[in-house]
Amino acid sequence: MAGKVLHAVADAGIRFIDTGRNYSGFHAEPRLGRLLQPIFRQVPRDQWILSSKGGTLTPAGALSNLWTRERKDFSLANIQAGIEQSIANLQCGYLDLYFLHGFTQADANDELLRGLQNLRANGRIRAIGVNTHTEADMQWLCAHRDVFDVALIDYSPAARHREAIIARMHQAGLGVIAGTVLAQGHVLPPRRVRSQKDLWYLARASLKPSARRLSEAAGPVREILSAQSEMTPAQAAFAYVLENAAISSAVFGSADVAHVREIAYASGKQLSPELMAAIRRS
Numbered sequence: 001m002a003g004k005v006l007h008a009v010a011d012a013g014i015r016f017i018d019t020g021r022n023y024s025g026f027h028a029e030p031r032l033g034r035l036l037q038p039i040f041r042q043v044p045r046d047q048w049i050l051s052s053k054g055g056t057l058t059p060a061g062a063l064s065n066l067w068t069r070e071r072k073d074f075s076l077a078n079i080q081a082g083i084e085q086s087i088a089n090l091q092c093g094y095l096d097l098y099f100l101h102g103f104t105q106a107d108a109n110d111e112l113l114r115g116l117q118n119l120r121a122n123g124r125i126r127a128i129g130v131n132t133h134t135e136a137d138m139q140w141l142c143a144h145r146d147v148f149d150v151a152l153i154d155y156s157p158a159a160r161h162r163e164a165i166i167a168r169m170h171q172a173g174l175g176v177i178a179g180t181v182l183a184q185g186h187v188l189p190p191r192r193v194r195s196q197k198d199l200w201y202l203a204r205a206s207l208k209p210s211a212r213r214l215s216e217a218a219g220p221v222r223e224i225l226s227a228q229s230e231m232t233p234a235q236a237a238f239a240y241v242l243e244n245a246a247i248s249s250a251v252f253g254s255a256d257v258a259h260v261r262e263i264a265y266a267s268g269k270q271l272s273p274e275l276m277a278a279i280r281r282s
Contacts, residue, residue, distance in 0.1 A: 001255060002032075005256070006036065006039055007039065008257040012264035015043070015047055015048050016049040017051070018097075018152075018251045019052050020099075021082050021101075022056045024059075032089075033090040036091065048096070049096040051098065052099070053099040053101035053131055054079055055101045055103060055107075057073055058071050072107070074100060074103060074107040076111050079112065079115070080115065094123055094125065095124070095125045097128075097149075099129040100129070103131070103132065105137055116147055128147060129150035129151060129152055130151055130152070132152075133153065138151060139168070145173055149175060150174060150175040151175070151176055155178040155179070155180070155181065155244075156180060156183040156221075157221045157225070157240045157279050158183045158186065158214070159217075166246045166247065167246055170246035175249075177250065178242075178247050178250040181238055183217075183237075186214050186215045187221050187222050187233065188222065188225070188233050188234060189226050224275070224282055234263060236266075238263055239271050240271060240276070240279060242266065243271065
């Protein structure tokens with residue numbers, strides 16, 4: 001199935017793939033690397049933007065991890081080793097974009113920041129980013145534009161409070177990539193549980209206190225997106241996010257070919273002024 005999804009990605013014209021060193025119990029990168037090799041024969045490697053993340057030592061993707069505190073290591077030695085392992089896993093020669101996963105300004109030190117710049121200068125990584133959900137750290141990134149190129153943050157029609165800091169980062173010259181565009185599924189109608197994968201998403205979206213707060217905040221937007229007929233609710237959510245000129249791109253997770261095609265359709269689409277206004281009033 002994963003191979004079919006990747007071929008659907010390529011066929012849809014999507015050229016940005018984001019993964020993480022610890023995803024799927026550290027199995028995501030090696031599997032993706034194997035599946036990308038035949039795709040590179042159709043669409044050459046240099047036409048892709050491949051991104052990965054490091055610094056997190058806890059494997060992601062198990063239900064038990066919903067209650068496990070993440071362990072992190074942002075030492076330069078660990079980050080360097082992680083980058084080389086990611087490149088080897090993905091069989092891609094270099095990383096276009098590398099995110100420090102869950103990094104905060106408290107984790108920064110001169111050795112790490114200089115080392116990241118050296119890794120970018122020697123071509124092992126083309127751009128350096130931080131995956132963060134904390135506005136104070138987003139502000140800090142703006143002041144360290146010499147080191148960091150990109151921020152990956154949560155942004156959706158239910159997280160419109162992010163728009164001021166997004167504008168600030170864009171003004172500072174940072175690329176801003178939106179993640180969690182569907183607010184962990186809370187801007188969509190409830191999904192039926194048909195597989196273990198569905199159970200994982202349902203548990204993640206309902207068991208954590210932060211996820212329950214997100215569900216409450218997303219309620220009004222969910223009703224608006226479900227009632228409109230311009231697009232599917234998921235397409236409308238992505239169209240809203242991508243209509244923000246300060247957003248460089250958006251990422252989403254999928255294990256379904258139809259879902260890939262559904263989201264790809266949202267690229268370049270515009271919401272009607274009436275729908276946009278309704279979302280902003282919610």
